Amino acid sequence: MKAKAKSTEASIASATGKLLRSYFGKGPGALYVSLAHSYLIIYLKDFITPMESVLLKQKQALKIEETRDIVMEKCMPELKAMWHNEFGIQAQHIYYDWNLANKTGVIFADLKGAQLTKHFSALSSEQEAKIHQEIKRFTEKAQKAPRNIASVRLNERTIISKREDILVSIEKELISSGFEEQLRLSKRKLEKNIINRSYLESILKQGIEDLFVDWDFQQDIGYVVFILQAEK
Secondary structure (H helix, E strand, O other): OHHHHHHHHHHHHHHHHHHHHHHHOOOOOEEEEEEEOOEEEEEEEOOOOHHHHHHHHOOOHHHHHHHHHHHHHHHHHHHHHHHHHHHOOOEEEEEEEEEOOOOEEEEEEEEOOOOOOOOOOOOOHHHHHHHHHHHHHHHHHHOOOOOEEEEEEEEOOEEEEEEEOOOOHHHHHHHHOOOHHHHHHHHHHHHHHHOOHHHHHHHHOOOEEEEEEEEEOOOOEEEEEEEEOOOO
16 A cells, blocks of 8 residues: 555656646656645645746745746646546645745645545644644734644654634735735745744754645635654
8 A cells, every 4th residue: 555655646746747847837856745634745846947046036035926826826727637637636725835945835735535545643642732832822923813723744744734714804804805815925924934933843853844834715724834854
């Protein structure tokens, strides 16, 4: 089963990389796929185009994010169809985020049904409680405390936390008034700046290499994805 899962993940990485290359003009240097606990997560490395490199040197990161959001809006339906047609994976919603300074990114999806291909050791109850405490703290500081938080560890280096019911009234009004893109860009920066990485690293006893956030504003759901450093 492990060999089959690895083969599927490698095939997903190859097909996804080709599709991203067709939309962005350059694919990621490497893709790492995790398929577990009803989630598909793809970690991208060395993912930046020559034009984006120029804009980044000119401190135009926001312009890059805006452009990528437009491209991803067109790309996501094709990604969803490809995963379903080639691998039988039914994604409910696709999420994504970037770390332009590191030239990294993540694309992930929550899957329909119990599509559980494998499991990894769960977080300890103490770790989970403390992680949720920090997620509640920074989410409350940015908007309001979540009604519910659920976290799973997909593998040695990937943790995903789901937050429900986090939007405040002004955010809901901005979304209904057509300012969803502006809200997304602002919240990305805000949440990453206020999360206490060193505290979480002390709980996990593992460094955090990358941290990503995204939302389904219509369902009032937010996610945090932690990519951990490889254990030495």
